[in-house]
Amino acid sequence: MTDLPGVGDLHDKAVSTRVVVVGGGIGGLIAAREFAKLGMTVTLLEASSTLGGAIRGGVVDGIALDLGAESFATRGGHVRALVDELGLGSAVVAPAPGGAWVAGLPGGKAAPLPKGGVLGIPANPFAEDVVRVIGWGGAWRAYLDRLRPPLTIGRATSLGKLVRSRLGSAVLDRLVAPVTSGVYSARPDDIDPDIAAPGLNAALTRTGSLTGAVAELAAPRAGKKPGSAVLGIDGGMVRLVDALEEALVAAGVDVRLSTPVSALERDGSGWILSVPSSDGEPAVIEADAVIIATEEAAARRLLAPHVEGLDAEPAVPGPVVHIVTLVLAAPTLDDAPRGTGVLTVPGSFRAKALTHATAKWEWVREAAGARHVVRVSFGAQGEAPVTDGLTDDEIAALALEEASRLLGVPLTGDQLTGFAIERFTQSQPAATIGLREKTARTRDAIRSVPALGAVGAWLAGTGLAQVVPDAVAEADRLRRAALFR
Numbered sequence: 424m425t426d427l428p429g430v431g432d433l434h435d436k437a438v439s440t441r442v443v444v445v446g447g448g449i450g451g452l453i454a455a456r457e458f459a460k461l462g463m464t465v466t467l468l469e470a471s472s473t474l475g476g477a478i479r480g481g482v483v484d485g486i487a488l489d490l491g492a493e494s495f496a497t498r499g500g501h502v503r504a505l506v507d508e509l510g511l512g513s514a515v516v517a518p519a520p521g522g523a524w525v526a527g528l529p530g531g532k533a534a535p536l537p538k539g540g541v542l543g544i545p546a547n548p549f550a551e552d553v554v555r556v557i558g559w560g561g562a563w564r565a566y567l568d569r570l571r572p573p574l575t576i577g578r579a580t581s582l583g584k585l586v587r588s589r590l591g592s593a594v595l596d597r598l599v600a601p602v603t604s605g606v607y608s609a610r611p612d613d614i615d616p617d618i619a620a621p622g623l624n625a626a627l628t629r630t631g632s633l634t635g636a637v638a639e640l641a642a643p644r645a646g647k648k649p650g651s652a653v654l655g656i657d658g659g660m661v662r663l664v665d666a667l668e669e670a671l672v673a674a675g676v677d678v679r680l681s682t683p684v685s686a687l688e689r690d691g692s693g694w695i696l697s698v699p700s701s702d703g704e705p706a707v708i709e710a711d712a713v714i715i716a717t718e719e720a721a722a723r724r725l726l727a728p729h730v731e732g733l734d735a736e737p738a739v740p741g742p743v744v745h746i747v748t749l750v751l752a753a754p755t756l757d758d759a760p761r762g763t764g765v766l767t768v769p770g771s772f773r774a775k776a777l778t779h780a781t782a783k784w785e786w787v788r789e790a791a792g793a794r795h796v797v798r799v800s801f802g803a804q805g806e807a808p809v810t811d812g813l814t815d816d817e818i819a820a821l822a823l824e825e826a827s828r829l830l831g832v833p834l835t836g837d838q839l840t841g842f843a844i845e846r847f848t849q850s851q852p853a854a855t856i857g858l859r860e861k862t863a864r865t866r867d868a869i870r871s872v873p874a875l876g877a878v879g880a881w882l883a884g885t886g887l888a889q890v891v892p893d894a895v896a897e898a899d900r901l902r903r904a905a906l907f908r
């Protein structure tokens with residue numbers, strides 16, 4: 424039997440263990456906090472001048488707003504628990520119940536996105552709100568799903584193929600594609616239903632039809648008091664980042680901004696990281712353990728020399744997304760003409776989606792006074808944003824034009840009182856066909872390198888509900904290894 428180290432030894436070992444976290448997005452912040460909880464000597468290196476990564480805030484026309492992530496999924500309860508732990512529980516808010524619309528229907532029409540359903544797939548094609556989007560022709564075509572022999576179903580591996588074959592192109596193009604491109608920045612053909620809608624394939628086999636499967640999956644939700652699938656924070660998701668930074672500093676973490684790590688090298692059982700120094704020459708930081716918490720491209724470049732079989736470049740570049748936040752003095756928006764936002768039928772607009780933030784979040788409405796805040800997004804998987812290469816003024820003008828069309832009200836340049844443009848590179852959506860297996864192999868390869876770990880959306884999947892618990896688990900794995908090796 425091996426002797427367990429004593430408590431005093433463990434404490435000494437924790438304090439003398441130097442951990443460096445590279446990247447100060449939510450993954451890196453969470454990982455750093457986990458190491459700091461045990462008293463380890465933690466340094467967090469962030470390339471940009473602010474923490475938070477895709478959780479970004481800014482002041483537009485005097486209003487402090489989220490310019491990146493604006494909510495968190497309640498699934499799993501991990502983010503909610505974190506928010507509570509950090510003392511922000513009383514600031515948690517639900518979005519307005521209005522729901523989103525879908526625009527780009529034939530004749531340039533728009534309609535509310537039908538209630539219920541799974542990934543836009545309806546349980547009842549003849550429901551009034553469904554017919555409004557897919558028309559009677561689309562509803563009858565979808566109804567064939569109930570009449571087709573179940574034996575032809577099999578296990579579907581592509582959401583697009585499944586929906587097209589069972590329910591027809593009206594459901595695919597006008598309901599499912601707007602949801603997948605709005606939520607995952609991806610086409611339905613590239614999405615694995617087992618990951619995007621767990622349980623759907625099994626329900627399909629049980630019920631013999633896709634609409635039947637959706638009805639079965641939606642049934643347990645029907646009797647319950649509706650809870651919100653996403654929540655926000657009064658004042659913005661940036662408050663979560665601020666609270667984490669405060670907690671890290673209080674725990675003695677050395678947080679260094681504007682410090683991009685350019686290389687990672689082995690040094691015995693530890694590591695050496697290259698960072699810029701004040702005199703322009705590269706400086707080095709020594710570490711006993713390192714966690715890489717950057718976006719995929721930077722992570723691969725740093726990890727590839729040490730991780731067997733890991734390519735230095737992503738096999739498929741992830742979607743580049745531009746978010747244009749507009750502040751408008753436009754009373755025509757007071758009645759929220761298109762609910763809390765608009766998804767689009769692919770190909771019908773140059774923008775991908777729109778969020779009417781003042782209609783969605785009470786706190787934004789209060790902060791904006793008589794003005795409105797609208798976020799227009801451009802870009803999706805395999806499709807560069809049309810805003811690429813334009814000047815900021817051209818981008819603002821295009822976003823305004825698209826907002827006017829998407830919301831179905833005239834909006835003019837003299838109503839635009841401020842704007843902000845934020846650019847993001849995401850990783851491929853985790854529900855991309857075949858990606859789960861590849862990611863599992865990548866993870867195994869990284870874990871086989873002593874004193875090295877990696878966290879973030881490219882490994883855990885996009886969204887705080889994925890990244891947060893994954894970063895806790897990965898930091899725990901590495902800190903145990905550091906203490907007990």
Ligand SMILES: Cc1cc2nc3c(=O)[nH]c(=O)nc-3n(C[C@H](O)[C@H](O)[C@H](O)COP(=O)(O)OP(=O)(O)OC[C@H]3O[C@@H](n4cnc5c(N)ncnc54)[C@H](O)[C@@H]3O)c2cc1C
Binds near residue numbers: 890
């Ligand atoms: C526009 C947008 C809206 C979103 N909305 C939501 C939402 O409402 N709800 C939700 O749950 N999720 C949302 N997401 C997804 C979610 O924000 C991300 O999945 C999550 O924030 C990713 O966190 P991360 O730590 O993996 O990476 P990031 O947030 O990308 O952080 C990586 C960090 O690493 C830094 N870095 C890069 N290279 C280096 C280097 N060499 N050295 C040091 N630092 C480096 C970067 O500057 C960055 O700060 C949204 C994403 C985007 C892009």
